[in-house]
Amino acid sequence: xPRARLELARYAALQNKSTLLRQIAKADLLIIDYFGLAPxxxxxxxxxxxxxxxxxxxxxxxxxSQIPVEQCLAYLLDPTIADAILDRxxxxxxxxxxxxxxVRKQKTTLAARAIQVR
Numbered sequence: 001x002p003r004a005r006l007e008l009a010r011y012a013a014l015q016n017k018s019t020l021l022r023q024i025a026k027a028d029l030l031i032i033d034y035f036g037l038a039p040x041x042x043x044x045x046x047x048x049x050x051x052x053x054x055x056x057x058x059x060x061x062x063x064x065s066q067i068p069v070e071q072c073l074a075y076l077l078d079p080t081i082a083d084a085i086l087d088r089x090x091x092x093x094x095x096x097x098x099x100x101x102x103v104r105k106q107k108t109t110l111a112a113r114a115i116q117v118r
Contacts, residue, residue: 021047025054029062036067036075045081052088063089 067075076082
């Protein structure tokens with residue numbers, strides 16, 4: 001999401017932000033990885049709502065996050081925008097909640113063991 005915010009800011013400065021938002025809305029699959037990693041500015045929350053509204057039904061959106069859905073309202077700050085964003089995300093969605101430790105940590109542990117064996 002940090003790079004997306006930079007791109008939105010760049011397009012806004014060039015006064016082409018609506019063009020970028022339309023392109024994002026038209027993608028067959030939009031992947032938002034690490035959602036909730038950093039706070040979102042009000043303008044980014046509004047842009048996110050606009051994109052999700054345009055994508056609702058005709059396109060697919062995949063979001064990864066470590067924030068439970070129940071905490072998204074608090075993360076998104078503005079209750080009205082947060083409710084609208086979650087409404088577009090949760091309805092007609094499949095939600096997978098993963099359990100267990102970090103896969104990266106497991107890989108590091110396995111690599112360390114392999115080095116010790118040698």
